Amino acid sequence: MSNTANNEVAGAVALTKPSAELRWGLTLDVEEENPVVRLNGAKYKFAGVPVPLMFAVLNFLNGREPSDQEKQEIGLTPEVVSTVVEVLCNHQLAVDLDQVGEETIAPEKCVSLCRSFFPFWKEKLVSHPLWGLLASGEASQAQFVGWLVENFHFIEGIHDRLAVAIAECDNPDVRALLSEHYSEEHDHSIYFMSSLNALGYDPKAILNTRPLPGTRAVLNFMRQCGRRDSLQYGVCTAFFEASGGTREAAEQFYGLLMKPYIGEKLEAIDPLVEHVALDNACGHDSFIDDFVNQIGPVSLSRASAAISACALLVETLYLWTTDIMRAYDQPHVVLRNSAQQYRYPDREPAPL
């Protein structure tokens, strides 16, 4: 590994950037004054390593060189960097990119990579505080109704996103897959509308609501993917369609909503359960295989861009949930159809 240098600069030792790259999603934390690195659910404790030193090495690998003063204060020398990087590589927390020879990636490998990320990403989304608040009944009625309204806009937004992806696709086989998918899902927003109707909300009032910027963020993001590359759009869609065992959990979740939010209006829950069942029947779990196989082998940079887009989609979905939780943190149900303030006055955003 080429990570040593010996140039003296103004009393501090210049560092040469190692060829190692940190794994994506790696985070640094501190436990009992020791640095702790987390990656994909695993935890690595670096007992005895000073936190500032570990933080400086990780930041250096990440593209931020410490100042000469910082280097001296924390004792960051080429030897120290080399040792820490070696440990990171040995634990597969960093990878030496000089050792990666491939230039293209086969469809099977691309699918397997996606499938390896999806469960962690699904877990991140279901860990959002809003789900806990809804399941326990601690969320307000306004947040519950807001969640239904924004889901209506999101599902209805298939016309915003999938139609763009079809129009921009230059591969007839891939376009056919997208078109088939569109024909299966184009009218699913009716389930959320039916639920809202059962709760007493007029369809016209719902249609006149302005979706939250978080909801539009998801739709606009998918439009951007559809314009840029079908592979980006396909991987993101595959993430939506991957069950990860969460559909059974979804039915259970809807059951929990009955007492605090639905009350006697039990018919409000039926369309939501029906929607889950319909999605299950469509069998979209294999969408990723069909889609990526149609495209065939692709360059590593194109595959990176597609999986990276999916990672950003996950963050966008998390942002969406946060936006629902905060925007509808109101004393009464608010349908966003005019100039209402985006956040309730004087209320600090709920922590994440």
Add this chain to the structure above:
Amino acid sequence: MSNPSASFTYPLLASQVEPDELRAALKDDAEQELILNCRTHLNGSESIDDIACVNGISTAQLQRPLSALAERGLVIDTHAMLNAKATEQLLESFVIESCFWSREVLTTRFFRRLRAGDATSNLISGWVIETFHYVAAANEYTAAAVAYCHDNLTTRRRLADRYFEQHQESEVLLKGLVAAGMESSRVVKSFPLASTRALINFLTELAITDWLAFSGALEIVYAVNRGTLDQNIAEYYEQLAQQYPFASEVLDSMAAFASGSDLARRQGGFLLQAIIDSAATEGSSTGNRLVTALRDTYEHFALFFEGVEDYYSEPHILLPRRPLDIRTEL
């Protein structure tokens, strides 16, 4: 600030009104108390008659303090632009409303924290990184506005001028980040926050679908780029540099960027007015399109700054954010 609506129909009070601001606008204690009592109803959706009725007072009693607050840009009538009969009236209402929504952005918790001296090094660096991304993305949204403006060559030329004014504005921010120790290529390829991407994609979609509304939304962009509505830019950033000496490189770059953007706005003039004058876009739908664009732009900026604060307040994050490179996962 003048107010074209002699009387309010649907008043909206600013989210953040400091007690000093309220006292300065309303000398009378009873009027201050009245506004405080009514504040949840001053939401832009309830009519002034209904609000007065709920509080057991006459509409006229409420009009006076609202007009005084409007003079200071703390209240708008949400129907003023929608009810504008002539272009001049529409533009006057637009200026008032765009100032109001710009103020809403510049008084979000992020800016209050920044001014109070409570921001961390990561938070300031993160703010500049994310600003770099949305400013660099003029190559997406302003370019799109030019590309999708098919029906008026004069307007397209004006939008192209704005594009050339903006397309390299992010470089000064990049210099500041590099001076603070970040690798240039890493910053350029870094992973914007989802909320930043939301703002960029919103502006791009607006540019594609409605160049008139996009040109209106740019007024909020210019105001946010300044960083302060009422203070001199140099003084504002000098004050921040004194509060945050550890972030002097990035704050200097923000000051240079803000001054450049402000100068460009002053030299380029009021784009929306020029477009309306040349494109003869008068019509009942214009006010509606502009109102919607302004409010949507405000909300996306609010989300942007909330995103910056949520993410970069964490103490041990790595900057800049890496994109996913699958070579590390093979």
